[in-house]
Amino acid sequence: MTVVPLSPVLLTLIIACCTLFLIQLAFVLGIYNRIHQACKKLSGSPADSNTPLPPLSVIIVTKDTGKVLEENLSAILEQDYPQFEVIVVNDQSAGEDENILKRMEGKYHHLYRTFIPQTARYISRKKLGIAMGIKASRYEWIVVTEPYCRPVSPNWLRSLASHFTPETDIVLGYSNYFPAKGCFARRLIADTLFHSMRYLGMALAGKPYMGIGRNLAYRKRIYENHKGFSDQLVLQRGEDDLFINSVANSYNTQVAVHPDSIVRMPIPPYKRIWFEEKIGEHVTGHLYHGWARFSNAFETWTCALFHLITLAGLILSIISFQWIATGVFFLLGLVRFIIQMIVFRNTAKDMQEKLCCVFPVFDLFRPGRAGGQRHLQIVQIRVLRAPGAEVHRRNGAHA
16 A cells, blocks of 8 residues: 655644644643642641641721621631631721621621721722731731632631741632532633642742732731832732732742632622623733743643644545544644643542533633633723722622
8 A cells, every 4th residue: 555645734734733732741741730749749637737827817808798798707707727817808888798897896806897998099999908907917927818708618727827837928729619500600610720720830830920819828028028019009900919920939939739728709690790800810910020921821822723733634634645644633632632631630629629521621712712801901901000990809799
């Protein structure tokens, strides 16, 4: 049987596909698999740890969260931790939040409340609230979370504090949504898990570039030395990711991956709430220092190109009866798919997520969604920088 030589086009596609395959493999095994590798090294529960537990201050900024605040605040106030305080900063709530806080203050003596004055304008009220909470705090370690977030374990603070070493200034934690039915809910959970695999994986690799204010701890000292949020006062967002991007490095940052360190939140009632939040993340991501934003974009585009070139190579090789080339393209696509699914499955299991059936579809359409979100960045940047145009993230989720 005569073997038909490979055409220059097919040869070029094979070389490109192999190159993209190696790049994708480096990201999957070198970054996205880091959480699973860290979980494999865990031993025992944070409650059994002999690590010193320094006193800490939990800061929450609330606005019209009502019963959600009461339910989640109880889970935080009843944490199994020797010495801590919870400071809730009320941002001009209609009245229910204040009544709830007054009632809970009588039951929990380590709960303190303050409020953002109405005269505060032309500055992010979320940043101002956190700054007021830090100023009112008595302890060196600050833990930041949101009123709609709930720890899954009474050992949440212990799990974070187990990383409070003398060399550590920042501890990043994992957060995601409560399990829920429906395609939209599964998409959100998968997207949040993948985002966590990216930024927590980078931190575990010694390249921290962001944090999320739903589950985040840092020293008051590093906040004060950086002069708080003074370098981003013009922005309405960035009190978590941009701040961490400015102060984190490979020596002062740790990641809490124990199941007890997880916090969860409800699925947003409207799709636009989540979509606006994702756009906001892309906008602040555009302002990151360092190579992280280029690395993330590079990974996304190499993923898209790998899918396109693999599909084009399969079609072209089948049409031209180049079966060896067909086998090469099929094998590269299959191997990447298997490795990606194994890494995702292991990480999802470690983080107590059930998403194995969702991720193949998510991985296929992820580059397209990322490109569509970046297309709207210019509009969001104008809104983000507009004085007095503050939009409180997930405000509608409290309805």
